[in-house]
Amino acid sequence: xxxxxxxxxxxxxxxxxENGDGKPISxxxxxxxxxxxxxxxxxxxxxxxxxxxxxxxxxxxxGYKFLKDPNEITVAEIIRIVDGPIALIPCVSFYFxxxxxxxxxxxxxxxxxxxxxxxxxxxxxxxKSITDLExx
Amino acid sequence: xxxxxxxxxxxxxxxxxENGDGKPISxxxxxxxxxxxxxxxxxxxxxxxxxxxxxxxxxxxxGYKFLKDPNEITVAEIIRIVDGPIALIPCVSFYFxxxxxxxxxxxxxxxxxxxxxxxxxxxxxxxKSITDLExx
DNA sequence: TACTATTCCTACCAAATTAATATGATATAA
DNA sequence: TTATATCATATTAATTTGGTAGGAATAGTA
Numbered sequence: 001x002x003x004x005x006x007x008x009x010x011x012x013x014x015x016x017x018e019n020g021d022g023k024p025i026s027x028x029x030x031x032x033x034x035x036x037x038x039x040x041x042x043x044x045x046x047x048x049x050x051x052x053x054x055x056x057x058x059x060x061x062x063g064y065k066f067l068k069d070p071n072e073i074t075v076a077e078i079i080r081i082v083d084g085p086i087a088l089i090p091c092v093s094f095y096f097x098x099x100x101x102x103x104x105x106x107x108x109x110x111x112x113x114x115x116x117x118x119x120x121x122x123x124x125x126x127x128k129s130i131t132d133l134e135x136x
Numbered sequence: 137x138x139x140x141x142x143x144x145x146x147x148x149x150x151x152x153x154e155n156g157d158g159k160p161i162s163x164x165x166x167x168x169x170x171x172x173x174x175x176x177x178x179x180x181x182x183x184x185x186x187x188x189x190x191x192x193x194x195x196x197x198x199g200y201k202f203l204k205d206p207n208e209i210t211v212a213e214i215i216r217i218v219d220g221p222i223a224l225i226p227c228v229s230f231y232f233x234x235x236x237x238x239x240x241x242x243x244x245x246x247x248x249x250x251x252x253x254x255x256x257x258x259x260x261x262x263x264k265s266i267t268d269l270e271x272x
Numbered sequence: 273t274a275c276t277a278t279t280c281c282t283a284c285c286a287a288a289t290t291a292a293t294a295t296g297a298t299a300t301a302a
Numbered sequence: 303t304t305a306t307a308t309c310a311t312a313t314t315a316a317t318t319t320g321g322t323a324g325g326a327a328t329a330g331t332a
Contacts, residue, residue, distance in 0.1 A: 002224045004320065007236075010247055026278065035238035040321055046280070059329025060277040075250065088138045100143075102171035111146055113272040114211065118261045125254045136249040139290065162307065176292050182309070195300025196306040 006082045008036045009044050010075060013053070013130050017070050024056070024063030044082070051081045075133065076126035086126060087119045142218045144172045145180050146211060149189070149266050153206045160192070160199030180218070187217045211269065212262035222262060223255045 011034045016025060027045055031038040045064055048054045055067040066073075076086055080095055090098035091106060092115045103109055147170045152161060163181055167174040181200055184190045191203040202209075212222055216231055226234035227242060228251045239245055 001221060001226070003318090007225060007247060008238075011238075014246060028278085037321065039323080042279080042281095043321085049279095056279060057329090058279045058327075060275095061330060062278045062328080064279090085137060089143060090137070102144075102147075110150060110269050110272050111143060114261065114264065114269060118258060121257050121261055122254060125250065125257055128250065133246050133250060136246050141291080160307095164307085173292065175294080178308080179292085185308095192308060193300090194298075194308045196304090197301055198299085198307045200308090 002079065003083050005040075005044055006079055008034070008041065009048060009078050009082050010130075010133075011036065012041070012044065012048070013070065013073060013078070014134060016054070016064065016066060017130050017134055020065055022065075024061075024065045026063040029063070047081060053078070053081070070130040073130045074127045075129075076123065079126065086122060087115060089115050092116050092119055138215065139219050141176075141180055142215055144170070144177065145184060145214050145218050146266075146269075147172070148177070148180065148184070149206065149209060149214065150270060152190075152200065152202060153266050153270055156201055158201075160197075160201045162199035165199070183218060184214075189214070189217070206266040209266045210263045211265075212259065215262065222258060223251060225251050228252050228255055 012030055015030055015034055019025060027038065027041050030036065030045075031041045036044075045054065045056070049056050049064070049067075053066070053068050053073055054064045056062065056064050079086060085093040085096040087093040087096075089100075089111070090096065091100045091103065091109075091112055100106070100109075103112075106112060148166055151166055151170055155161060163174065163177050166172065166181075167177045172180075181190065181192070185192050185200070185203075189202070189204050189209055190200045192198065192200050215222060221229040221232040223229040223232075225236075225248070226232065227236045227239065227245075227248055236242070236245075239248075242248060
């Protein structure tokens with residue numbers, strides 16, 4: 001399962017996409033509209049900014065807007081930033097690979113083969129962008 | 137990500153399938169061959185027995201063997217028993233459905249639509265059986 | 273200048289989950 | 303009777319999750 005952070009992050013990006021008209025949108029507005037706990041949302045927004053998905057404007061009338069083109073922000077990317085791997089087992093992950101301690105031969109491992117297949121099926125769906133998502 | 141329990145459970149079932157010739161196989165043998173901590177494995181085996189995947193034979197020369205036909209034991213089923221939902225968000229799960237607190241309209245939710253799609257792509261792969269898996 | 277609305281930062285915290293371990297009772301083949 | 307097993311319950315240490323607290327820094331506006 002994904003964490004709430006990821007779901008909140010995606011909701012936030014969708015909200016910004018649907019309501020962003022040039023002016024930045026404050027965490028308070030997002031929090032109230034999407035029912036995300038304010039302080040928790042701040043953390044998530046910081047993470048998105050640090051990863052160059054969003055940019056922030058400080059001070060009164062400040063808030064957040066896209067830094068990266070929403071057309072190029074994928075759900076997979078958000079999951080990787082917020083939660084980590086897409087793959088269901090670590091030895092199958094591209095970005096967060098880890099060797100299985102108990103595994104003697106990774107190449108012949110039947111379980112690995114299955115989860116490679118699974119990841120390969122999952123990726124095209126998760127590679128949809130925020131703008132794709134809005135059209136669903 | 138899946139838990140180690142799930143991976144150990146699948147490994148255990150594959151081992152039983154590949155080495156089961158009528159006689160039960162002990163937890164000790166499985167533990168040593170698959171490098172699964174013995175006591176941890178005992179817990180997993182109990183769970184599989186309680187869910188009618190395996191049956192046990194007590195006493196010396198005892199051990200575990202299939203109760204359910206390995207042809208009909210799917211990876212999805214094992215995940216559900218050991219970890220819970222297949223779906224990546226709770227509002228999309230068949231067997232472990234939970235409403236999102238922050239969601240106003242589940243039907244129109246774009247995020248939900250995406251993860252319904254994802255689950256629908258994942259299921260056929262995870263519905264493979266232990267015998268299918270062995271053939272990979 | 274003072275006020276207010278905002279982001280930014282570090283740290284903290286409670287509850288749940290994960291990955292085991294410990295201890296010992298019970299059953300059975302040889 | 304002994305060795306080999308399963309069976310059952312409880313405990314535990316580490317990590318993750320889902321937040322919260324408090325305040326500093328920044329900037330628009332009266």
